[in-house]
Amino acid sequence: MATRARVVRMETPVATPSGNALLVLVGLGVAFLLITALLGAAKSGGPLFNESNLLYVALIFYAGAGALYMGFGVTGVAKYVKFASVATAIGFTANTLAVAHRWYQAGRPPFASIYEMLLSFVWTVAALTLITEKKFGVKIIGSITMPLAVVCVILMQLLPSEVRPLVPALQSTWLHVHVTLAMLSYAACAVSFALAMMFLIKDHFPTETFLALTSALVSAIYIAVVATRFEKWGGLSVTAWDAKEKSDVFLGRGVRLFVTVPDLGWLFVMAAVASLIPLLFYFLARAQKNDAYYGLANKSIFIGVLLQVVVLAAFVLRVRDASYASPYQEGLYPTSLAASPFILGGLVTGVFASLLYMMLLWRRSDLEALLPSAETLDRVTYKTICIAFPLLTGMIAAGAYWANRTWGSYWSWDPKETWAAITWLVYAGYLHMRVTRGWRGRRAAYFAILGFGVVIFTFLGVTYLLPGLHAYA
Amino acid sequence: MVSDIVSIPKRFFKTLSNLRTGIVLLLLVVIASALGTFILQRPVTDTDKLQAAYSPATLRWLDRLSLTDVFHAWWFLTLLGLLSLSIIFVSIERFPNAWRSYARPYRKTDAHFRSGLQTKAELPIKNANDGLNAADRVLQKLHWPVERIIDGNQTSLYSERHRFSVMAVYVIHASLLLIFAGGIVDGLLGYSGYLMLRKGQTGNVIELRNGQKKVLPFAIKCYEAGQENYADGSPKKWWSKLAVVQDGKEIKAKEIVVNDPLVYRGLRFYQASYGPTGVEGVRVVATPTGGTAREVTLRLNEPVELDPSTTVTLAEFIPDFFIRDNQVFKRSDDVVNPAFRLQIKKAGSDQAATQWIFPAYNPVGQGQDADYRFEYRDLQMGYFTGLEVSHEPGQWLVWAGCVLMGVGLFVAFYMVHMRLWAVVVPDARGKLVLWVGGQANKNKDRFEQKFEEVVESIQQELDRASVAPRSAHKEEAELTLVAVK
Numbered sequence: 016m017a018t019r020a021r022v023v024r025m026e027t028p029v030a031t032p033s034g035n036a037l038l039v040l041v042g043l044g045v046a047f048l049l050i051t052a053l054l055g056a057a058k059s060g061g062p063l064f065n066e067s068n069l070l071y072v073a074l075i076f077y078a079g080a081g082a083l084y085m086g087f088g089v090t091g092v093a094k095y096v097k098f099a100s101v102a103t104a105i106g107f108t109a110n111t112l113a114v115a116h117r118w119y120q121a122g123r124p125p126f127a128s129i130y131e132m133l134l135s136f137v138w139t140v141a142a143l144t145l146i147t148e149k150k151f152g153v154k155i156i157g158s159i160t161m162p163l164a165v166v167c168v169i170l171m172q173l174l175p176s177e178v179r180p181l182v183p184a185l186q187s188t189w190l191h192v193h194v195t196l197a198m199l200s201y202a203a204c205a206v207s208f209a210l211a212m213m214f215l216i217k218d219h220f221p222t223e224t225f226l227a228l229t230s231a232l233v234s235a236i237y238i239a240v241v242a243t244r245f246e247k248w249g250g251l252s253v254t255a256w257d258a259k260e261k262s263d264v265f266l267g268r269g270v271r272l273f274v275t276v277p278d279l280g281w282l283f284v285m286a287a288v289a290s291l292i293p294l295l296f297y298f299l300a301r302a303q304k305n306d307a308y309y310g311l312a313n314k315s316i317f318i319g320v321l322l323q324v325v326v327l328a329a330f331v332l333r334v335r336d337a338s339y340a341s342p343y344q345e346g347l348y349p350t351s352l353a354a355s356p357f358i359l360g361g362l363v364t365g366v367f368a369s370l371l372y373m374m375l376l377w378r379r380s381d382l383e384a385l386l387p388s389a390e391t392l393d394r395v396t397y398k399t400i401c402i403a404f405p406l407l408t409g410m411i412a413a414g415a416y417w418a419n420r421t422w423g424s425y426w427s428w429d430p431k432e433t434w435a436a437i438t439w440l441v442y443a444g445y446l447h448m449r450v451t452r453g454w455r456g457r458r459a460a461y462f463a464i465l466g467f468g469v470v471i472f473t474f475l476g477v478t479y480l481l482p483g484l485h486a487y488a
Numbered sequence: 489m490v491s492d493i494v495s496i497p498k499r500f501f502k503t504l505s506n507l508r509t510g511i512v513l514l515l516l517v518v519i520a521s522a523l524g525t526f527i528l529q530r531p532v533t534d535t536d537k538l539q540a541a542y543s544p545a546t547l548r549w550l551d552r553l554s555l556t557d558v559f560h561a562w563w564f565l566t567l568l569g570l571l572s573l574s575i576i577f578v579s580i581e582r583f584p585n586a587w588r589s590y591a592r593p594y595r596k597t598d599a600h601f602r603s604g605l606q607t608k609a610e611l612p613i614k615n616a617n618d619g620l621n622a623a624d625r626v627l628q629k630l631h632w633p634v635e636r637i638i639d640g641n642q643t644s645l646y647s648e649r650h651r652f653s654v655m656a657v658y659v660i661h662a663s664l665l666l667i668f669a670g671g672i673v674d675g676l677l678g679y680s681g682y683l684m685l686r687k688g689q690t691g692n693v694i695e696l697r698n699g700q701k702k703v704l705p706f707a708i709k710c711y712e713a714g715q716e717n718y719a720d721g722s723p724k725k726w727w728s729k730l731a732v733v734q735d736g737k738e739i740k741a742k743e744i745v746v747n748d749p750l751v752y753r754g755l756r757f758y759q760a761s762y763g764p765t766g767v768e769g770v771r772v773v774a775t776p777t778g779g780t781a782r783e784v785t786l787r788l789n790e791p792v793e794l795d796p797s798t799t800v801t802l803a804e805f806i807p808d809f810f811i812r813d814n815q816v817f818k819r820s821d822d823v824v825n826p827a828f829r830l831q832i833k834k835a836g837s838d839q840a841a842t843q844w845i846f847p848a849y850n851p852v853g854q855g856q857d858a859d860y861r862f863e864y865r866d867l868q869m870g871y872f873t874g875l876e877v878s879h880e881p882g883q884w885l886v887w888a889g890c891v892l893m894g895v896g897l898f899v900a901f902y903m904v905h906m907r908l909w910a911v912v913v914p915d916a917r918g919k920l921v922l923w924v925g926g927q928a929n930k931n932k933d934r935f936e937q938k939f940e941e942v943v944e945s946i947q948q949e950l951d952r953a954s955v956a957p958r959s960a961h962k963e964e965a966e967l968t969l970v971a972v973k
Contacts, residue, residue, distance in 0.1 A: 189747075394933065405897040412890040420747050423680060423758040423876040425883060426671070428559040430525040437518050444514055451507055477525070
């Protein structure tokens with residue numbers, strides 16, 4: 016590690032004109048959005064300091080922080096990272112106020128719906144980001160956690176957010192114990208994931224493999240959407256939305272009404288194909304041992320990002336508050352972005368993942384210079400998992416105790432329970448491999464990444480894909 | 489041949505006590521559990537839904553592999569059993585070594601040990617005794633328990649903290665086994681079922697999950713049950729006033745709500761559901777001609793005495809009626825437009841007078857004259873309370889395991905076994921130095937900081953002692969002397 020070929024560029028004076036231009040731009044953007052929001056709030060006559068406004072402020076600052084991290088990625092100006100950190104801190108403050116406001120308004124901690132859980136999750140992620148940054152010196156961890164926070168806050172803007180009274184089964188102190196532990200441990204897992212990624216960057220993990228992984232993730236998102244939502248003649252089917260009830264339209268119990276947005280399906284197919292192309296080039300390069308294909312792959316990633324942005328824009332424009340025909344029932348039915356939060360979340364995730372890859376591609380040496388040593392990153396990853404694992408255990412135990420008081424059984428192999436146990440087992444495997452087999456570095460990092468994948472599936476995937484008792488979130 | 493047969497249990501032990509086997513088993517459990525969440529499971533899915541989801545051939549295969557009930561399949565339970573055995577065997581394999589180093593920690597500071605240690609420092613001193621005493625004082629002041637080790641003619645210091653943390657991993661594994669044991673006990677001895685009671689009803693037969701019935705040695709009586717709603721109409725609270733009745737005596741009474749069950753003799757009764765059983769009757773005001781009005785509740789086919797010579801019976805209830813050809817017919821089962829047929833009977837007469845009440849049009853009964861006027865008040869709805877009954881004798885093992893695991897994890901992750909050694913030796917050039925070494929079993933970077941602080945304090949103490957050398961002899965009496973063979 017000591018003999019690094021690349022020069023650390025941090026030390027050079029950074030007062031280049033382009034360096035300040037982005038700061039000014041992001042600053043202006045943040046200010047503009049804040050003023051627009053303020054005017055909007057003033058015009059609507061509602062209270063200024065309510066939860067949704069605060070959350071919006073948090074979103075603006077998180078996005079600003081994300082933009083600055085990206086800006087650092089493009090220009091390599093280290094000053095951006097400092098400002099990004101400040102933006103994160105401001106966003107975190109607004110986020111804290113939003114949580115507090117909701118808590119005050121509901122008279123209970125905000126843990127009762129997927130919306131409230133995301134609120135707490137984002138808060139914890141931001142808190143841990145700041146801690147990791149300050150305490151362990153992992154300065155650019157925000158470049159992974161902030162986009163995650165932005166995706167979550169965007170999702171939250173679309174999910175039903177009104178304060179609902181608690182159904183009888185949720186009226187328990189154990190709800191708060193269980194969910195607090197869950198959010199803390201999930202957020203710790205998210206941070207360990209980000210740290211493991213940082214470790215791979217610092218550990219000279221080949222950029223080409225990151226390319227393949229990014230391409231695989233993005234194509235997985237698009238293929239999943241196309242596989243489940245592509246309709247005949249190129250349409251994309253989305254859930255119909257009842258604006259008055261603020262909920263999906265149901266035909267029967269648990270059966271949603273879908274409407275078809277014409278032509279959007281083809282766009283998704285194109286994006287899916289485009290996101291597969293870099294992966295193909297990657298395999299070609301591997302198979303023919305010809306590095307020239309990597310250049311093509313990187314070019315096609317760039318084109319892929321542009322196409323993804325087009326898809327995102329088209330999706331937002333076409334799905335936002337419009338009415339379409341349904342293949343299942345006659346007539347036109349309105350839909351809304353709120354009816355498809357997960358497609359939107361997937362699209363935004365894809366764009367962020369690709370942008371992060373491009374940042375890595377262009378600014379790898381600067382990124383590496385900003386990171387602490389690989390050993391430190393490895394150790395801090397392990398430490399975060401050492402925090403996450405007991406919390407995870409406590410979360411499962413509290414959940415079991417609560418289930419025993421409510422459903423009459425402490426363990427019923429409900430999908431959520433089962434997946435929580437799977438998460439626990441994966442991390443238990445990580446700890447065993449590390450402590451007794453001496454797994455360090457890459458293999459440990461893969462495990463940490465896999466663990467977070469399982470966490471995401473447990474948190475969001477199970478709720479939306481697998482039926483079960485755990486219906487609240 | 490014989491040795492082969494003898495070695496089978498040995499090989500079994502050897503395979504299972506290998507950590508790699510344990511990890512493979514863990515992986516298999518993960519995969520099986522994941523399958524169990526992706527494939528619809530029979531115990532929690534209606535048969536129609538299963539048949540709609542899979543083709544008959546697929547379903548037959550899934551059933552044959554018991555993939556439709558993974559969590560109760562013999563192979564899944566076997567996997568869990570093997571995993572438990574693996575945990576036990578791995579622990580057995582590793583425990584003796586761990587116990588040896590726990591029970592008899594290495595306290596000596598021979599040259600070989602000193603050279604192998606990673607974290608160490610050498611401080612120049614003038615006098616052997618002063619150096620050791622200075623280290624001793626510093627450690628005492630920092631609350632490190634100090635032992636003085638005499639090995640031949642060499643005296644050294646040994647100090648350690650949180651030695652028990654090296655055993656925490658066994659506590660965690662034992663707690664996991666305790667939880668499994670609880671699960672096994674409940675699987676063998678536990679049962680759970682359902683008891684539905686109407687208001688005022690007493691019942692002692694519960695319907696088990698597998699469809700069988702079980703008779704309890706006591707009965708549960710439901711006095712009252714109800715629901716409270718939020719302003720928006722969503723349910724806020726379900727409650728039931730229950731009592732345990734045995735041999736006609738009420739033994740225990742409790743009002744239960746959703747998160748607070750009634751517990752009696754290891755059986756727990758949970759509020760699981762609450763709902764209407766349907767219309768049970770109607771409340772009417774009966775006014776005799778020239779007499780005073782009286783409110784009565786009429787239930788289907790249950791005669792009610794109005795006066796010694798007159799009874800009234802609710803003979804028919806139609807939830808949603810229509811009239812055609814002067815006849816009353818039922819339109820639907822929804823209680824939207826009810827009609828009631830009353831029969832009024834005089835004592836000693838076979839004839840009964842019939843009156844109809846159609847509350848939507850006229851609350852007063854119409855029909856044959858019966859010296860009484862009936863006026864509709866309201867419907868009497870019947871409600872049931874659904875009680876989940878469960879007997880889980882193993883749950884206490886589970887909770888004990890959870891608590892133990894919490895303690896074990898805390899100790900294992902956050903308490904560090906730290907050791908310090910100090911001895912006076914000549915350094916490479918033959919000068920007298922105080923050699924200080926340290927070791928921690930985890931969190932090594934933090935420990936190194938701590939170690940440096942300790943070394944710095946010792947250095948300061950040495951500097952101070954060289955200024956005022958008298959104080960050295962006093963503390964010696966307080967030391968513990970431990971001889972090492």
